[in-house]
Amino acid sequence: MSDTRDAGYPKIELHVHLEGAVSPAALLAAARRNGFALPVATVEQLAEFMRFRDFDHFIEAWFATTPALQTEQDYRELVVDYARRAQAQGAVYLEAIFSPTDKLTEQGIDLETVFTGFTDGVQAAREEVGIEVRLTPDITRGVDLDVAIATAEHAVRYKDRGIVALGLGGLEAQFPPEPYAPAFAIARAGGLGSVPHAGEVAGPASIRGALDTLAPDRIRHGVRAVEDPGLLRELADRGMVLDVCVLSNVRLGVVEAVTAHQLPALLAAGVPCTVNTDDPTFFACDLASEHAAARSLGADPRALFDAGVAGALCDAATKERLRALAVVHDWSGAGA
Template sequence: MTVVAPYPKIELHVHLEGAVSPELLLAAARRNGFTLPVATAAELREFMRFRDFDHFIESWFATTPALQTERDYRELVLDYARRAQARGAVYLEAIFSPTDKLTAGIAMETVFEGFCDGAAAAREQLGLEVRLTPDITRGVDLDVAKQTARLAVAYKDRGVVALGLGGAEAQFPPEPYAEAFAIARAGGVGSVPHAGEVAGPASIRGALETLAPDRIRHGVRAVEDPGLLRELADRGMVLDVCVLSNVCLGVVPRAEDHPLPRLLAAGVPVTVNTDDPTFFACELDDEHAAARSLGADPRALFDAGVAGALCEPAVRERLRALGDAHDWDGSSRPSVTS
């Protein structure tokens, strides 16, 4: 029995390394001579499933380093694009972390090449537009951060649309990365930092004041500061919200406690996203179901995705037309085929 995705979805926040399927990971490990902690896809799926934050870090570093070559990165993009499309995705902006591979001796150019090839393959084979947003991992040398920004600019004609900032938000505030983001901005590349997930409103304010963001990834802790919440609404600043991820990582204890309703009530535009779907055992339709249970309207989520997407105008117009043509009133209940 297959649940048919009842409405089109735009996803703007998914870490591709965190979306890798166990089957793809096993194949890459065999090709690259990398030893995984378990031997089968079923065992790997269970090993990677989130238990607590320490286990998440342990399983991430025990598995994702198997991805080492341009082929691995290309196949990763195509595999996730296929899965997301089956759940209604019509446009993706996906994250990858080139600075994480440096300690393994993998050149950032190799990482960019593979992921950009994957975005092209998704368009050619699936008809799905995928854009890319490489993350600077907080804590890297600032020269590495600036080199990441230069590479983002160099690959902007191959699907890179923005520079991100991820990693240990509470330990590394956004301000030191201002120069890297200025390089990206000068080269025509957008800004999509993580902020306001683990750290509070000060992290969001720091990003707003120093990184000139086009969107904020997460941003949910803005509800702790009414003035900041009003500012985000007044700016029309789109937040990439990940409800089930926030539960897994302890940002909120339960989905029912998520601040999404307060963000919506304040007029802040939000999108709904998977973050790390393999590790958090969720797919795009699961995240949408959680958001809808909190009062999110699918059409408003789609419109926020159109507003927040950093694609070229022609793609944005196609997305807007798709949203206008869809029967949103008839999409509240998923249909089922057998």
Template sequence: MARADAEHGIRPFARLFKDAAEQLRNADKGFRHEFHTSDSSRSRSAHPDRLAEGPSGGSGDAPPPRSRPSDPYPKIELHVHLEGTIRPRTLLDMARRNGVVLPADNVEALSEMYQYRDFDHFLEMWRTTTGTMRTEDDFRQAVIDYAREAKSHGVEYVETTFSPINRNKWDGIPYPAMFNGVADGITAAAERYGVTVRAMPSMIWGGPPDLAEECAKWAVRYRERGIVGLDASGNELGRGDVSQFDRAVAIARDGGLGIVPHAGEAGGIDAIREVLRWNPDGLQHGIAAAGDPALMAELVDRGTVLRVTPTSNVGTRVVADIAEHPLPRLREAGVRCSIGTDDPALFNTTLGQEYELAEQLGISPASAYQAGVDGALCDDAVRQQLQEVGEAAFGDHPA
């Protein structure tokens, strides 16, 4: 994209919302800006079998990679961004039908762009993906496509987040189009693949509180169509005073939704402590808690389930190397951790691979599954069904 403002996804419609767009410009993902590139090995995939293969890349024409040892086990995923599930071929198809110009016009060239030079390049690809989704059908297709992929890895239940605020204010996509697309995708995923999908929109750290409240109101309107919670994502380091979102959280709570914010990824221990004011139902990431025994004990007492994504944590430099991941410390402290992919297309991973990594770090498939059951925002009937699937696969006492 040639125009300077277009580089940040701010299109003509967003000029009506210039102040809001400026605040949201760099808030799409909650990754820190200190991206270290001096050690080239750190730009590689965190999956141990691929550490010697160079930078992580997308799958292009090939189907998503499968993980042999863990695929037979049932799985639950509570942390995946819908926009981050879109593989290169689908991204190109979306761009062509929506008239969006991508920086590459074929699968191979686009896949090469998933081999990140640095952190800014990763953010560029994130914005490219989200900016390509323009229609109700795009959101519906993304849900269905990921349900199909997840099913191939034994997934029974998925909670996905999506980011409607920026798409509405930058691209002028109506909220009903996005929410209807996600809701229709949820229905189709169950019918076609037997995968139960639930979703939650994200507020944006550092964004205007009134936009967060608007997002919360739309989420409540779709509570009966598979919207189960409210997230908060973006740049944790620019989150500001989190109390500015108290009203949005109250709207969601009053409407029967759960609260599961991103906290403790790049924002450290303080980010976790600050969101505990909302008594969250879980935390996206939360791994910074491993540096504070008192905080870990508090999370155990609260019954808080963390939604951990090992490969993503290495890819964003929150963790320097998979061997240094804090999952073992969290497990030893009794903090329950479910396992997710975060952005599987952008990190070239699958939930099967994440379960394998977690097992190497001491989190058994049974334990990860049970944490998913306990941390899900689903209704009691779905939870009971998931519990029965887990007991049939792992027994009554997850390791």
């Protein structure tokens, strides 16, 4: 584990979409290697094009840029590059998301290429950056069940190379979680965790559906649980860790402003929360700014770290190293 004295306090990030974290420079390089036509020609233009304006533009920009990432080399470098940037802001452990079903159904890239490239990145991040990364591939809502099942089977096959859980992302309001239960059953039977997105765009019913059918270890987002007091109590009683992304929620209109965010209510109810970047390149945020937003809402950095340890799906030895790091760190000035 790396020293974080020059990066504030140590941080655990459990929710970052790697495709949404790609740097414009890396994306431009991949596009040139792969002969992919981007809508603009320079790093500066690409950064501006990818910057969030509204949800429709976000979707347009995502599909106009991220398909430039096509090879094992692209995916490996994506993991390493984000690991290096996150570590510079204090990250000591990451669980990162990638979207293999998009690449299969939209680009025709086989799952073997996608999983090999991203899991090679786990090893490279350990060797080149000195940080532990684990991966949680997302099933994108709307894909056929056979695609979801194939993704779950590949995730299990790559369990010993850094895959720790199966996720569910995409258009939450249009596609409830229940139809994907068979894929999650395969993942659970294969020793993987379950980390679906729920309760971000859609309300408490989305969280309830995930709890009842996908046996989640964490809920990604989950902030709209505050709309159902009974559900909020249940999450607290279960110790269900939520992956909270404050600035992402503001950008996407889940809340109107940081000051209106549900994080204080979640913490007051006893729900453990982590703080994460989601899609930092598109949302013009980073781990430091997300934590600054959370602290402005009264979040305690040590409690955020402890929630990260509780929610992390890594092996016991890695968890123990994270706990030991928290014990020796001086947290006295972390909330400043």
